[in-house]
Amino acid sequence: MPRSVAWSAEEAGGGAGVLTSLARGRAPAARDRRPAPRRPAMHRAAPATLLPAAALAASLALAPPRSAAAPDAAAPARLARFGGAPSAPVARLAEWRQLYFELRGDPGRAAWPTLDELSGRARAARAAGAVPLALVDAVADGGRTVAAAALVPHTHRGGAVAFRLDPALVASDAPAALARLEFDADDGLGFRPLALGAPLEARYAAPGPRAPALRLTRADGSVAVARFAFDVRALAAPVPDDTLVVTGATPHLGGVASARAYVRLAPGHSAIVNPVVVPEGFDLDNSLGWDExxxxxxxxxxxxxxxxxxxxxxxxxxxxxxxxxxxxxxxLVALLAELSSTLPPGATAALVGPSMGGLVARYALAWMEAHGQPHRVRAFVSFDAPHRGANIPLGIQYWVQFFADQSADAAFLLSRLQTPAARQMLVYHLTEPPSSSPGADPLRADFLANLDAVGGWPARPRLTACANGSGAAAGQGFPAAAQIIRYEFDNFVVRILGNVWAVPDGGTAKIFDGRIRILFISDTQRAVTVTGTLPYDHAPGGWRATMTQMDTTEAPYGDIVALHPAHAFIPTVSALDVAGVGLFHDVLADPDLLARTPFAAVYAPAENEEHVTVTPANKLWFLGEITRPLVDAPTAPAAPALALSPVAPNPSRGAVALRFRLPAAGRARLAVFDAAGRAVAAPLDAALGAGAHAVAWDGRGAGGRRVPPGVYLARLEAGGAAVARRFVVLD
Structure with a gap:
């Protein structure tokens, strides 16, 4: 049976002991929604010299096909489901968006805001600290449609959450006819008055799904109720200790970007002294905030x-x-520059780049070094970042394009495919007309050229990378050119096709076949065939369940069927930037792996995991890299530094020696933490003089019992600084 192994040449020397085995047997199973067998991870480190974001997949609710000469016969029944009766169904956000999309398609409602405009107004409302609500009250197809939604359909602060319905988020054929609004948060308190633009607070006793409701009374005395889905994910979440607003000082193509840096200080800190900086990845609709x-x-x-x-x-x-x-x-450059100017002398930062955030961090660090700017980053940890490109199946991209006129979310996802960041990352990008020899958008070549212009990679930090994709060449469970989506419906009036295949491994194959035929009225068809592609869709890689999400969509005609649940999103060789190999390269069996990458250490599981998933196994790897001793930093302070020697023996079956040096007299504290961050022992807390010291720890916790086998961290604090060493306790 394979095992998980970690080694580093610097730990093998100097008599400090060799970390030969982190875990034997099967590694802890990562979170995975697919019933796939799992094998343990393997990771390697070379001698010395840390997130949801990122896939174009969502609920794709299709409207029945439209034609000016053939009105949608299914629309009255569908819209009547949300007629305002107390028995009306609970609306999911995707359903509400689709209803709004269809109602706004009426020429008489052209003045209604677009869905993108509503999203912008929702972000503004959320920034004010409330969950933004939206309401539709319109006459359609001879009946009334009343539907509500929380435009942010969840909260991590259910213990005290505010809801708000702004006037700009009310879409009504006769807004002046709304005489009274009431809101039931489904918190046990029933309906209470709701004023437009004013927050209404709810307090939930437990996490879980809820069905709040808006009740509106019109001037004519008629009453309607609209219920919607809302998820209380947690009752409370940490509050940032500070929020820094930064703006890039250097324009790119005439524009600059701004961002908010949320700061959560470690216990006992009154300012940032030991930062781990994490830039976000590709946020599809810019809806992720601090809580998410x-x-x-x-x-x-x-x-x-x-x-x-x-x-x-x-x-x-x-x-x-x-x-x-x-x-x-x-x-990010502006943030790192600010941190560089405010950190204490000798302090450095770790920079963790998840997903697209890894590319952002890579470019920022390389640009700063190319322009002589200090960044004080000692370690750059790339986390499933698309250094050699990301993948959304090209057939699905054409599916989204074909049905964009029928689906609110398909139209939205098509707009997301056309954003600069998506065009810079995707290895295959749709074109109009479709190309039989697909490739990346020209923006990708421009981005890679800009990376090369600043050196490609930063030279000062220690570079490491973690992949979620299989390092043992495991694919996604289907072959190249396999059909991955089947969508077919046919009756006397309507015929709909929306079939998708994976790209072939070379050769020629169809990847999309779409058709919308309305009898005697219209017949729209598109088929896309490609030649000479690489098999990205089923390659080893961090996966996204795009097909499963399409499968769960309620289509008005027929059923969208996912023939396979997920596809490769970030290929393993992309996340580890492995040069000169194919997509199915067995990186864990490659003795020259580190020579093929820019990284000093890499991690890959044996089985594919969901993109940017932290598992029990890779968590330990992240902790080891982030807490790596300061001696690995590219610069050292001029004054004598706080130092903690490698723990000896390592691994240990009994007592260990903790040797350290204080640069000045003062209070010193030594503590031992387990892999979950819990303090298990405090061998030292005393005032000491400057110089060398040693403390023995007997391997026992506060209760006098031996600590269980596992990975531990010894952490020394003195004079406002801290250093740590990792070690292993065996049976």
Whole structure:
């Protein structure tokens, strides 16, 4: 049976012991929605010299095909489902968007805001600290349609959450006819008055799905109720200790980007002294805020563990994460420059780049070095970032384009495919007309040229990378050119096709076949065939469940069927930037792997995992890289530094020696933490003189019992600085 192994040449020397085995047997299973067998991870490190974001997949609710000469016969029944009766169904956000999309298609409602404009107004409302609500009250097809939605359909602060319905988010044929509004938050308190533009607070007792409702009374005395889905994900979430607003100082193509840096200080810190900087990835609709980004960062308790170890989280949230990567990189440059000027002497930062954030960080660091600007980043950890490109199946891209006139979300996703960042990352991008020899959008070549112009990679930090894709060449469970989506409906009046295939491995194959035929009225068809592609769709890689999400869509005609659940989004060889190999290269079996990458250490699981998933196994790897001793930093302070020697023996079956040096007299504290960030022992807390010292720890916790086998961190604090060492306790 394979095992998970970690090694580093610097730990093998100097008599400090060799970390030969992190875990034997099967590694902990990562979160995976697919019933796939899992094998343990393997990672390697060379001698010395840390997130949801990122896929174009959502609920794709199709409207029945429209024609000016053939009105939608299904529309009255569909719209009547949301007629305002107390028994009307609970509307999901995707359903509400689709209803709004169809109603706004009436020429008489052309003045209604677009869905993009509504999203912008929702972001403004959310920035004011409330969950933005939206309401539709319109006459359609001889009946009344009343539907409501929370435009941010969840909260992490259910213990005290405010809802708000702004006048700009009310779409009505006769807004003056709304005489009274009431709101039931489904919190047990029933309906209470709701004033437009004013917050209404709810307090939930437990997390879980809810069905709040708006009740409107019109001037004619008629009453309607609209219920909608809302998810209370948590009752409380950490509050940032500070929020820094940064703007790039260097324009790219005439524009600059801005961002907010949310700061969460480690316990006991009053300012940023030991930062871990995390720029966000590709935020499809720029809806991710602090709560969502923190939840992604805190998978497996990673952020909490880092805080317990004395690290300050600095999470960068771009105003527009779909903008040019270079523009957002300059916003990160502004943040790093600010940190560089305010950190204590000798302090450095770790920079974790998840998904597109890895490209942003890579460009920012390389640009700063090319222009002689200090960044004080000692470690750059790339997390499933598309250094050699990202993949959304090209057939699905053409599916989205074909049905964009029928689906609100298809139209939205098509607009997202056309954003600068998507065009810079995707290895295959749709064209109009379709090309039989597909390739990347020209913006990708421009971005790669700009990277090369600043050196390609930064030279000062230690570079490491974690992939979610299989390092053992495991594919996604289907072959090249396999059909991945089947959508077919046929009756006397309507025929609909929307079939999708994976790209072929060379050769020629059809990847999309679409048709919308309305008897005697119209017949729209498109088929896309490609030649000479690489098999990106089923390659080893961090996956996205795009096909599964399409499968769960309720289509008005027929059924969208996912023949396979997920596709490769970030190929393993892309996340690890492995040069000169194919997509199915067995990186874990490659003895020369590190010579093929710019990284000093890499991590890849044996089985494919969902993109930017933190697992119990890679969490330990992240902790090891982020907490790596300061001696690996490219610059050293002029004054004597706080130093903690490697723990000896390592691994250990009994007592260990903790040797350290204080640059000045003062209070010193040594603590031992487990992999979850819990303090298990405090061998030292005393005032000491400057110079060398040693403390023995017997391997026992506060209760006198031996700690269980596992990975531990010894952390020394003194004089406002801290250093840590990793070691292993065996049975």
């Amino acid at each position: 980004l923190w939840a992604l960062l805190n998978q497996q308790g990673l952020a909490d563990t880092l805080g317990a170890l004395g690290y300050d989280a600095v999470v960068l949230d771009f105003d527009d994460a779909t903008d040019h990567i270079e523009r957002n990189a300059h916003a």
